[in-house]
Amino acid sequence: MENVDILAVGAHPDDVELACSGTLLKHLSMGYTVGLLDLTLGELGTRGSAILRTKEALESAQRMGASFRTQLNLGDGFFEVEESRLRAVIQVIRACQPAILFANAPHDRHPDHGRSAELVRRAAFLSGLRRIETVGSDGSPQEAWRPKAVYHYIQDERLEPDVVVDISAFIKEKLALIKTFRSQFYDPDSPEPDSPISGKDFLDFILARAQDLGRPAGYAFAEGWITNRYPGVQDLMQID
Numbered sequence: 001m002e003n004v005d006i007l008a009v010g011a012h013p014d015d016v017e018l019a020c021s022g023t024l025l026k027h028l029s030m031g032y033t034v035g036l037l038d039l040t041l042g043e044l045g046t047r048g049s050a051i052l053r054t055k056e057a058l059e060s061a062q063r064m065g066a067s068f069r070t071q072l073n074l075g076d077g078f079f080e081v082e083e084s085r086l087r088a089v090i091q092v093i094r095a096c097q098p099a100i101l102f103a104n105a106p107h108d109r110h111p112d113h114g115r116s117a118e119l120v121r122r123a124a125f126l127s128g129l130r131r132i133e134t135v136g137s138d139g140s141p142q143e144a145w146r147p148k149a150v151y152h153y154i155q156d157e158r159l160e161p162d163v164v165v166d167i168s169a170f171i172k173e174k175l176a177l178i179k180t181f182r183s184q185f186y187d188p189d190s191p192e193p194d195s196p197i198s199g200k201d202f203l204d205f206i207l208a209r210a211q212d213l214g215r216p217a218g219y220a221f222a223e224g225w226i227t228n229r230y231p232g233v234q235d236l237m238q239i240d
Contacts, residue, residue, distance in 0.1 A: 001137070004035040004067050007098035007147070009089075011116035012042040012076065013057035014181045018206065019153040020102050021064065022167025022174040023223050028065050029170075035096050036061050036069040039089075039116055040076040046195035048183025060180040068096075077112060081119045089123035091134045094142040101150045106226060109156040109196075117152055121228065124150050154213070154224040161224030163231055164213050166240070168220040171210060175203065 008024055010016040016024070016036055024034050038057060041050035048056075054071060061069035072088050079085055093101070103120035104113040126132055128146025136142050154161060167174065179185060183192075186200045196202070207221070214222030217240050233239060 001035070001068050001070065001092070001095045003033075003097045005032040005099050006034045006102060007037060007093065007096055007100075008034060008102040009037045009039065009104070009116065009120050011039050011104050011110070011112040012045070013038045013053045013071070014042070014060075014178070014184055015104060015113070015116075015155070016102070017060055017174070017177045017181065019105075019155045020223055021177045022170045022210070022221070023102075023153075023165045023225075024064060024066075025170040025173050025177075026165065026167060034064070034066045035098065036064075036066050037089075037092055038069070038071040039074045039079065039085075039119070040112070041071055041073050042076055044076040045184065047190065047192040047198060048181075052183050053181065056181045056183060060177050063180060064177055079112070079115065079119075081115055081122065085119055086123050086126060087132075087134060089119060090127045090132065091136070091142065093123060093127040093147065094134060094145045095136055097145045098147050101147045103150055103152050105155040105157065105159060106152055107157065107159075113155055121150050150228060152226040152228075154209075154226065159224070159226060161213060162227045163225050164217050164219070164222040165225065166214065166217070166219040166221075167210065167223055168214070171207070171221045174210075175206070178203070178206065 008016045042053045043050040104116040107114040130144040134142045210221035213224045
């Protein structure tokens with residue numbers, strides 16, 4: 001696991017692709033490096049299986065150009081914000097030392113998303129405390145590391161963003177990454193049960209949400225972000 005500029009965390013495989021892959025693709029195109037972290041394997045999903053979703057997740061990460069994708073298997077549907085889970089995320093943060101973290105929405109239709117948001121936010125702070133001792137994959141002590149910011153992406157619920165990112169040039173690539181998760185999304189030939197995200201109209205929703213977020217800023221498509229602190233700018237003339 002190498003150092004990256006951005007670590008994007010999702011409670012489930014495909015959270016990142018659905019909510020913030022446009023922003024990730026844009027930053028990759030500008031030369032920044034990206035790592036991906038799935039807290040669970042998505043094993044409780046209505047369709048597919050944990051093994052299949054992991055295969056799809058790794059395919060998506062390769063297609064995106066991410067430096068790595070790690071899965072922690074913390075327990076889909078049942079993980080809580082407690083010490084062992086916090087330490088697991090701290091170890092990843094210290095291993096790749098990201099400048100910023102992307103995390104799930106603070107609250108959402110799926111309860112895992114809100115818990116994941118709190119878990120990542122707390123782990124980001126605790127990771128900077130040197131008296132919390134962790135070891136890396138090689139057994140050596142890890143240095144304390146605190147990212148400078150945590151940004152929460154907007155998912156299913158209509159939350160008000162603090163900032164939006166123009167992804168107009170990357171919307172087609174975003175949809176292609178989402179469709180990498182073939183087991184989860186629209187497939188008229190699938191024998192598996194329908195789910196809230198498997199209908200054809202769900203991808204229409206993804207597009208409509210991106211259009212809705214982009215419109216106030218004059219963008220064709222955007223992704224929205226919620227911050228835990230005021231974003232600062234040096235030049236007001238540079239804000240769209």
